[in-house]
Amino acid sequence: MKRLAVIGIGRMGGRHARNILKGVVKNALLVAVCDTDKKVLDEFCAKYKVNGYTDRREMLDKEKPDGVIIATPHYSHVEIAKDCLANNVDFLVEKPVSVTVKEAQELKDLLDKKPDVVGAMMLNQRTNRMYKKAKELIESGKIGPVKRVNFIVTDWYRSQYYYNMGGWRASWSGEGGGTLINQCVHQLDIWQWLVGMPKQIYAVCKTVGRDITTENDVTAIMSYDGFEGVFTASTHELPGTNRLEIAGENGKIVIDRFKMKYYLNKYPEPVVNERATRDYGNKEDKKCKKYSYSYGLTRLIYDGINGQQARILNNFVEVISTRDKLRLIADIGDGIRGLSIINAINMSSWLNKCVDVPVDNDEYVKALEKKIAQEKKDKNA
Numbered sequence: 001m002k003r004l005a006v007i008g009i010g011r012m013g014g015r016h017a018r019n020i021l022k023g024v025v026k027n028a029l030l031v032a033v034c035d036t037d038k039k040v041l042d043e044f045c046a047k048y049k050v051n052g053y054t055d056r057r058e059m060l061d062k063e064k065p066d067g068v069i070i071a072t073p074h075y076s077h078v079e080i081a082k083d084c085l086a087n088n089v090d091f092l093v094e095k096p097v098s099v100t101v102k103e104a105q106e107l108k109d110l111l112d113k114k115p116d117v118v119g120a121m122m123l124n125q126r127t128n129r130m131y132k133k134a135k136e137l138i139e140s141g142k143i144g145p146v147k148r149v150n151f152i153v154t155d156w157y158r159s160q161y162y163y164n165m166g167g168w169r170a171s172w173s174g175e176g177g178g179t180l181i182n183q184c185v186h187q188l189d190i191w192q193w194l195v196g197m198p199k200q201i202y203a204v205c206k207t208v209g210r211d212i213t214t215e216n217d218v219t220a221i222m223s224y225d226g227f228e229g230v231f232t233a234s235t236h237e238l239p240g241t242n243r244l245e246i247a248g249e250n251g252k253i254v255i256d257r258f259k260m261k262y263y264l265n266k267y268p269e270p271v272v273n274e275r276a277t278r279d280y281g282n283k284e285d286k287k288c289k290k291y292s293y294s295y296g297l298t299r300l301i302y303d304g305i306n307g308q309q310a311r312i313l314n315n316f317v318e319v320i321s322t323r324d325k326l327r328l329i330a331d332i333g334d335g336i337r338g339l340s341i342i343n344a345i346n347m348s349s350w351l352n353k354c355v356d357v358p359v360d361n362d363e364y365v366k367a368l369e370k371k372i373a374q375e376k377k378d379k380n381a
């Protein structure tokens, strides 16, 4: 049995803690929770009869957990992870690993010096079997070299009511960004997991129809050697879309929420082109093989009840039990790659020009500090 603790027991951390208590996480016990909000902490501890702390260092010292789940607001992730590292305690960080690649890289450098400590990331969309299937199709070469990627993510609707609830969300000072760092962090991880890191990005980020300081509308063109991808995301559109399309020389993958279709051509497109004797159109479209795949009903029900995050919690416990880090679904390096795309999208939009990926880490920190200062000024005006 692994003795776990959760730091930050708000919406998500509370769910992680309850999943451990319910036995959804195999071979794990919840020994303590920590939250700086005494009211939240007392209510949770009284209800679930678990030890509670407002001071994480005291908790680490007294409870000596085997693993810690960090589910606090973004800006505190790295400092809490560093405390775990200092105590040689394995940790699982909620997304995003940090707000800046600079800070996240500092954590990774420290972690690399302690190879016996596990540092995992909550990038739960990687457990979606349709994305896993897409990865298999790309890596096996079945769809051929990638020629185009389009990801439209407009189904995380957020109203003004949500933003008016206040707190740390949708502000540069509290959250370090808007829809990119909060929601798109998942899809941009899937993006880089499937097709790798772009070389350059040109992006436009806007605030549409909401009284917030951060972006809720993003369009980013991502350039690779040999192809371009377009990432479109917003949280103000109705009805929303969630569609990933990856076209290769030998076929195409289309993932639409819970359904996936993939198409494998009889011949790769360059061969079709070489042999073509028609002016318009082609007959190959009709010859390609079509396959259907889905999220899976059992998985949909399980994830509906426990959250995809339960799968990552199980993976974390498995890895800290076996010490086999290669079995981690996502590690800190993975968290940094997705964050690097986010930092580059923001930077491109702020500068209104195409940027190389990765952007300069120090420049990004400076630019973010300016955003925070402006936000503060506007608030006090």
Ligand SMILES: NC(=O)c1ccc[n+]([C@@H]2O[C@H](COP(=O)([O-])OP(=O)(O)OC[C@H]3O[C@@H](n4cnc5c(N)ncnc54)[C@H](O)[C@@H]3O)[C@@H](O)[C@H]2O)c1
Pocket (backbone or CB within 6 Å): 007, 008, 009, 010, 011, 012, 013, 014, 034, 035, 036, 037, 040, 056, 071, 072, 073, 074, 076, 094, 095, 096, 122, 124, 167, 182, 309
């Ligand atoms: N994986 C997912 O799909 C998913 C979904 C939602 C949220 N999240 C992530 O979970 C994290 C928390 O989000 P949330 O929606 O639960 O926020 P929340 O505001 O509901 O909860 C955060 C909790 O952390 C506590 N806290 C703040 N600073 C702390 C500190 N230094 N030490 C201890 N406790 C502290 C707060 O009092 C609060 O109770 C964020 O990183 C967010 O991005 C992930």
